Amino acid sequence: MTPHRPASPGLVRGLALNRISGYCLAITCCLLLAAPALPAQGLTGQTLLEPPTTAWPTYNGDYSGRRYSTLDQINSSNVHSLSLAWLYATGTQAIKSTPLEVNGILYLTVPDNVWAVDARTGREIWHYYRQSEGDHIGNRGVAMWHDRLYLTTPDAQLVCLNAKDGKQIWIVKLADADLKYFATMSPLVVRDHVIAGVSGDVTDIPGFLDSIDPATGKLQWRWWVEPLPGEKGANTWPNVEAMRHGGGMTWMTGTYDPELNLLYWGTGNPNPVLVGSAREGANLYTCSIVALNPDTGKMVWYYQASPHDVHDWDNVETPVLFDGEFNGKPMHLLGQAARNSFFFLLDRTNGKHLLTAPFIDQTWSSSYDAEGHPIPKPHTAPSPDGALVAPATGGGTNWMAPSYDPQTGLFYVTATRTFSIYYLTARGKAEGWGGRDRGLWDDTATRAIDYKTGKIAWTHELGRGGSSAGNLSTAGRLLFTADNAGNLLALDPATGKTLWHLNAGGTMENSPMTYMLDGRQYVVVAAQDRLMAFALPGQPSAPGMQSAER
Amino acid sequence: MNVRKNRAAAASTVWKALPFALALAMIALAPVPALSQENPAPAARHRRRRAELKPTPAVERGQKTFGANCAFCHGEDATGGRGPDLVRSPLVAHDKAGDQIGPVILNGRPSKGMPPLHLSNAQIKDIAEFLHYRQAEALASAGVPSDYALKWMLTGNAAAGKEFFNGAGKCKDCHSPTGDLAYVATKYQPLELESQMLYPRQAKRTVTVTLPSGETLEGPLDHLDEFTVALHDSAGWYRSFPLDQVKVSVHDPLAAHRQLLDVLTQADVHNLFAYMETLK
Numbered sequence: 001m002t003p004h005r006p007a008s009p010g011l012v013r014g015l016a017l018n019r020i021s022g023y024c025l026a027i028t029c030c031l032l033l034a035a036p037a038l039p040a041q042g043l044t045g046q047t048l049l050e051p052p053t054t055a056w057p058t059y060n061g062d063y064s065g066r067r068y069s070t071l072d073q074i075n076s077s078n079v080h081s082l083s084l085a086w087l088y089a090t091g092t093q094a095i096k097s098t099p100l101e102v103n104g105i106l107y108l109t110v111p112d113n114v115w116a117v118d119a120r121t122g123r124e125i126w127h128y129y130r131q132s133e134g135d136h137i138g139n140r141g142v143a144m145w146h147d148r149l150y151l152t153t154p155d156a157q158l159v160c161l162n163a164k165d166g167k168q169i170w171i172v173k174l175a176d177a178d179l180k181y182f183a184t185m186s187p188l189v190v191r192d193h194v195i196a197g198v199s200g201d202v203t204d205i206p207g208f209l210d211s212i213d214p215a216t217g218k219l220q221w222r223w224w225v226e227p228l229p230g231e232k233g234a235n236t237w238p239n240v241e242a243m244r245h246g247g248g249m250t251w252m253t254g255t256y257d258p259e260l261n262l263l264y265w266g267t268g269n270p271n272p273v274l275v276g277s278a279r280e281g282a283n284l285y286t287c288s289i290v291a292l293n294p295d296t297g298k299m300v301w302y303y304q305a306s307p308h309d310v311h312d313w314d315n316v317e318t319p320v321l322f323d324g325e326f327n328g329k330p331m332h333l334l335g336q337a338a339r340n341s342f343f344f345l346l347d348r349t350n351g352k353h354l355l356t357a358p359f360i361d362q363t364w365s366s367s368y369d370a371e372g373h374p375i376p377k378p379h380t381a382p383s384p385d386g387a388l389v390a391p392a393t394g395g396g397t398n399w400m401a402p403s404y405d406p407q408t409g410l411f412y413v414t415a416t417r418t419f420s421i422y423y424l425t426a427r428g429k430a431e432g433w434g435g436r437d438r439g440l441w442d443d444t445a446t447r448a449i450d451y452k453t454g455k456i457a458w459t460h461e462l463g464r465g466g467s468s469a470g471n472l473s474t475a476g477r478l479l480f481t482a483d484n485a486g487n488l489l490a491l492d493p494a495t496g497k498t499l500w501h502l503n504a505g506g507t508m509e510n511s512p513m514t515y516m517l518d519g520r521q522y523v524v525v526a527a528q529d530r531l532m533a534f535a536l537p538g539q540p541s542a543p544g545m546q547s548a549e550r
Numbered sequence: 551m552n553v554r555k556n557r558a559a560a561a562s563t564v565w566k567a568l569p570f571a572l573a574l575a576m577i578a579l580a581p582v583p584a585l586s587q588e589n590p591a592p593a594a595r596h597r598r599r600r601a602e603l604k605p606t607p608a609v610e611r612g613q614k615t616f617g618a619n620c621a622f623c624h625g626e627d628a629t630g631g632r633g634p635d636l637v638r639s640p641l642v643a644h645d646k647a648g649d650q651i652g653p654v655i656l657n658g659r660p661s662k663g664m665p666p667l668h669l670s671n672a673q674i675k676d677i678a679e680f681l682h683y684r685q686a687e688a689l690a691s692a693g694v695p696s697d698y699a700l701k702w703m704l705t706g707n708a709a710a711g712k713e714f715f716n717g718a719g720k721c722k723d724c725h726s727p728t729g730d731l732a733y734v735a736t737k738y739q740p741l742e743l744e745s746q747m748l749y750p751r752q753a754k755r756t757v758t759v760t761l762p763s764g765e766t767l768e769g770p771l772d773h774l775d776e777f778t779v780a781l782h783d784s785a786g787w788y789r790s791f792p793l794d795q796v797k798v799s800v801h802d803p804l805a806a807h808r809q810l811l812d813v814l815t816q817a818d819v820h821n822l823f824a825y826m827e828t829l830k
Contacts, residue, residue: 176640176643178640178643178644179640179643180643180689202688202689202691202692203638203643203685203688203689204638241630241635245638272691273692361812363812379815379816383816384702384703385702385703385704385705385706385820386703386744386819386820387816388748388811388814388816388819390811419748419749419811421744421745421748421819423694423698423702423741425691425694425695425698425702426691428627428629429625429627429629429630429635430691431629431635431637431638431687431688431691432688432689432691432692433691433692434691435691435694436691436692436693436694438694438741438745440745440748440749440751440811441749441751441804441808461776463774463775483775483776484775485773485775487775487776487777498776501776501777
């Protein structure tokens, strides 16, 4: 028998791309026949660049990922009288999305579902449902462009909806769900690019990030997480086979600096997940923050937070953009509280490393290399007889939104202290995970990080267990989050002291957001399947009256 | 995804969205490997461990046929050799009962050096069953089987573990190998024993609540957050109190375990486990 060539390196990539081209052709044809003129209503480009306080037009509210609002009608002196304005229950699994709010309408999701809800009253306007196969672990939300919405699905498709009525305009395949790709992330619109990433690490499939034409659904560019042989970074993989099956999913919404025209995106863990011996080297560009040109998809710089990860510590946590002093110099900064339990501060103009500091106790590293990468302690890699490590695979934090408050200069993160034993179960060639951790215990706290020093300014315990509650800070000197006992919390962002709480009857699994309509500020949070809007009682309600823009 | 919560959600919505609820229920009830990019609480993670895979007769037949005809290039376990890794193969991922791999087996891939193989339809179906089984095994690799072999875990020194138990670990302050830990290694599978040894999560906290009147209540702690404490009192009634009106003293039998986790070396863990395994 003649031997085969080694496993075809281009097969997975080729397959996915061919399918996309096919879809795109069909869609383009349809659009040419019925090209709709885009109305001036809906979401304008200017709103995306500088969101007014009346809107929350992207997953993080704005491109910076700070989750900071300049609204201060609800503030530390009146928050004690905050009350429920309305409640909307989806009757499904927990809401993990942050709703968008544009022109008085909220758009929220759970997997397979989108709802448009009146942002003043909580009344449902329309509901889109499309049943799909695939991992239904969660959905983060939609992106908006003019009068269209974009949703990723459990079967790794990108759906374009008419925001007026929820009718489907087109659907394109991002990736092959039969290979166990799926999608949970909220796309991000940057001018005329819909940026969408993918999930999935149970099989050894390569990660990528797509830019899609918002009008036609056509692929504009695809950035692969793993390099090709001969490309920069290829020497951090042992061979082509490992590179082609290297994982690194792009499953969280990134951030964008319009002035530098750079997109900042986190990448996930390499595959096989726990089996480092199958992929010696740093495994670029997994577990990294990458800066990409949104027009070309070309990488401008990268910073790898966890070289050669063997603990499932996806580095997809929001790369938060803010300007501030560092070592006495004004700088354009990028801060990230990473899943591996370390806070990283970078110069976002060039990716230069400025600071590394643990934001919660961990046991896997006590030293850093010259570029601030944590160096693993010996014997913390998964092993057949089990390695006791903190944090567990879920990490010191995860996808729940952090927040940066320019008033306090503090970076807020939902931080989990968690121990686990990591077993390596793979015998022979490892496929997929090749092992698993068994969790022992978790405790969660909100922690405030001084970005200049990496020191913890305060800790507010949230109770036993893990948490999915995100953070929102406001100019009203408030930090909104939730504890593990079902209490929604408003904390003093300077001290962490509780200023307001309400038992919501279930835990928060999304991240709070806020907006102003008719002169009234709303804070919207979810507890399980219930979306709740809070406002102050007796506020003026003047139709058409909008507050000052930011 | 939290399977337990999904089930509850699905059940409550049957009246208004039956097809959707059924879809959710099917997803929730299907054997799901522990394969999350997110982090459910450890308890939830344990609940959704995949049912153990068992090869069917077709899989066993397919393995034999594969071993005789295909393993020379694709490896005994189908993870590749001179030929491609079929566990990671998109073709196998798209195959239904041999419809994709059948033509490849029958026609070969001459351009890539694969000859045609003269196998029957039944043999091809069996090979497909085997390859799908191997792919399912790869998916299930995100779980540790509960019958994980003791031999993989037993790398420590039992004598050193006993010394740690009685000495630096201070385990004997609370535990006795002839008392609460007697025959512990026969009660638990090895994997469970190791988890229990490190953090016996079933141990419950108790609380003493002192009311403004000076009256004290004691019992199992039901709830504690920064606003409220709740317990079951000695008469069996649930009682809750605002934290700012009572004094609370929590007894946590696991505090010593939590402190120990910070200082245990991997060797300590394996030595202690080897010692626990002697308690039969």
